Amino acid sequence: MxxxxxxxxxxxxxxxxxxxxxPPGPNSLKILERQxxxxxxxxxxxKVFRFAIESAKGATxxxxxxxxxxxxxxxxAVLNVGHNNPYVAKYVRQQMDxxxxxxxxxxxxxxxxxxxxxxxxxxxxxxxxxxxxxxVTGADACEAAVSIARWVSGKNGIIAFDGAYHGVHxxxxxxxxxxxxxxxxxxxxxNVLRAPYxxxxxxxxxxxxxxxCAYRSLxxxxxxxxxPYSGAGEIAGILFEPIQGEGGYIVPPKEFVKGLREIxxxxxILLIADEVQTGVGRTGRWWAVEHFGVTPDIMCxxxxxxxxxxxxxxxxxxxxxxxxxxxxxxxxxxxxxLGLAAATGVIEYIESRKLLDRTLLLxxxxxxxxxxxxxKYEFIGDVRGVGFMIGIEIVKDKRSREPDPSKADxxxxxxxxxxxxxxxCGHYGNVLRFMAPLVITREHLDKxxxxxxxxxxxxx
Ligand SMILES: Cc1ncc(COP(=O)(O)O)c(C=O)c1O
Numbered sequence: 464m465x466x467x468x469x470x471x472x473x474x475x476x477x478x479x480x481x482x483x484x485x486p487p488g489p490n491s492l493k494i495l496e497r498q499x500x501x502x503x504x505x506x507x508x509x510k511v512f513r514f515a516i517e518s519a520k521g522a523t524x525x526x527x528x529x530x531x532x533x534x535x536x537x538x539x540a541v542l543n544v545g546h547n548n549p550y551v552a553k554y555v556r557q558q559m560d561x562x563x564x565x566x567x568x569x570x571x572x573x574x575x576x577x578x579x580x581x582x583x584x585x586x587x588x589x590x591x592x593x594x595x596x597x598x599v600t601g602a603d604a605c606e607a608a609v610s611i612a613r614w615v616s617g618k619n620g621i622i623a624f625d626g627a628y629h630g631v632h633x634x635x636x637x638x639x640x641x642x643x644x645x646x647x648x649x650x651x652x653x654n655v656l657r658a659p660y661x662x663x664x665x666x667x668x669x670x671x672x673x674x675x676c677a678y679r680s681l682x683x684x685x686x687x688x689x690x691p692y693s694g695a696g697e698i699a700g701i702l703f704e705p706i707q708g709e710g711g712y713i714v715p716p717k718e719f720v721k722g723l724r725e726i727x728x729x730x731x732i733l734l735i736a737d738e739v740q741t742g743v744g745r746t747g748r749w750w751a752v753e754h755f756g757v758t759p760d761i762m763c764x765x766x767x768x769x770x771x772x773x774x775x776x777x778x779x780x781x782x783x784x785x786x787x788x789x790x791x792x793x794x795x796x797x798x799x800x801l802g803l804a805a806a807t808g809v810i811e812y813i814e815s816r817k818l819l820d821r822t823l824l825l826x827x828x829x830x831x832x833x834x835x836x837x838x839k840y841e842f843i844g845d846v847r848g849v850g851f852m853i854g855i856e857i858v859k860d861k862r863s864r865e866p867d868p869s870k871a872d873x874x875x876x877x878x879x880x881x882x883x884x885x886x887x888c889g890h891y892g893n894v895l896r897f898m899a900p901l902v903i904t905r906e907h908l909d910k911x912x913x914x915x916x917x918x919x920x921x922x923x
Contacts (some may be wrong), residue, residue, distance in 0.1 A: 467816045471902045474851035475521030476546050479531035479907060480882025487513040488528025511872075512879055519546035533911040535885045540617035540708065540740045540852070543767035544812045545902040547779050553806035558804035566767045567597070567797040577803040579905035581764070582748045582899035585778055588758030594784040596777040596791075597798035601739035601765035602630020604775040605638060605702070607792045608761045611779055612700030612733040615786045619702045620698040622684060623637040624660035624712025625667065626746065626890055629702065629737055638702055640710070652770030656695050658684050660707060661715045664723060664845040664856060665864065665890075673706060681726065689728050700733040700761070701726070705751035708740035710894050711889035712854025715846050728758070733783075735761040737774070744813050746903055747764060747850030770809050774802025818901045825908060826850040832912045838917055842870060853897040856889065866891035870922060877918045
């Protein structure tokens with residue numbers, strides 16, 4: 464492991480998981496009840512994770528009743544360097560003492576430092592050959608990325624995938640594939656074409672061989688682009704998640720991502736990688752595209768880059784910049800100085816603590832342990848992932864592979880009462896996902912997996 468293990472130990476509450484009152488305890492309940500009087504009923508997380516948070520450190524959270532939890536959610540793949548990371552906090556505090564906000568484009572020294580840092584970690588091919596546009600949220604970055612592709616190419620069509628999640632702003636939601644979210648938005652799909660994502664466990668073409676599945680998907684995409692009667696119109700870009708997040712922590716075969724690059728090159732289409740969830744070390748590389756040896760033309764960055772302070776970026780090939788004009792994209796809070804300070808701290812911390820290699824190693828260890836459970840239990844259909852992005856797919860039985868979202872939810876709730884926070888995802892909501900902060904200690908990781916195993920036994 465790394466020589467920083469002692470430091471990582473000090474980042475978290477040592478006692479987690481420790482439950483002193485079955486959650487929700489009385490203090491949490493009071494706050495939850497008041498929240499439901501004051502806030503919209505359209506919330507989901509306080510109904511699943513029935514607690515109120517007092518404070519959080521590293522990979523652990525303390526609730527207002529004195530319970531300690533091991534956090535495998537990290538604010539949905541946001542807190543890669545952990546809650547309250549002191550190194551990042553120092554930068555944010557320094558910035559807070561100087562200046563918070565004025566006009567979102569006017570520079571500070573810190574802004575330049577943050578931008579230089581981000582440029583320095585871009586994937587090969589974009590590094591030294593990119594420009595950056597600042598945005599606020601993940602959806603904002605995805606919308607801006609798509610606008611760049613459309614504006615620069617002068618074409619409208621975007622190919623996006625089933626299982627995709629790119630946010631729920633009215634532009635981004637058209638790119639997101641979830642039926643209910645599209646329904647709530649009331650937006651029709653405009654100039655978005657949906658292609659099948661090669662989901663090895665549930666290949667949409669019903670082929671078992673995952674490489675064959677990837678080729679079928681690529682053939683379909685090529686058909687959309689080249690057949691004048693495909694109905695696709697003119698395609699500006701292909702927007703994809705290199706590993707699907709909300710869709711179920713789906714790792715596509717290498718051939719797929721390489722094939723997307725080839726198709727984009729062949730037809731002069733811009734390849735847009737949404738690294739909002741996969742980026743900033745989550746998979747043990749700065750960017751998931753690096754696992755595939757592929758460079759996108761445009762890349763969306765958010766979540767972990769601010770470690771909880773909302774900020775996002777679009778990085779794109781330098782030559783695309785020629786066509787962009789003033790006011791191409793706007794937003795009062797773009798490039799918030801506190802977010803830029805956080806981004807600088809996050810990158811320096813991951814680099815100096817060698818967190819990428821550690822994430823790969825610890826991720827392999829976690830994957831191995833989850834895979835042992837897959838072998839033992841009939842209702843664990845598939846375990847997959849890279850780094851700290853691991854999906855555990857819960858099914859009725861291995862033969863039918865029928866999704867079992869209620870069991871996944873029941874497991875998540877039982878884990879919660881035992882002090883382990885885990886969230887679900889997937890087309891059917893039946894995939895439990897491991898996305899802990901990268902600074903979790905080996906002890907907290909193993910304790911969490913021990914609790915996971917105890918819970919799995921109950922549901923046998
Ligand atoms: C891959 C991906 N893209 C975009 C988004 C949207 O980000 P935000 O919720 O910040 O708008 C998400 C959020 O989960 C995501 O996972």
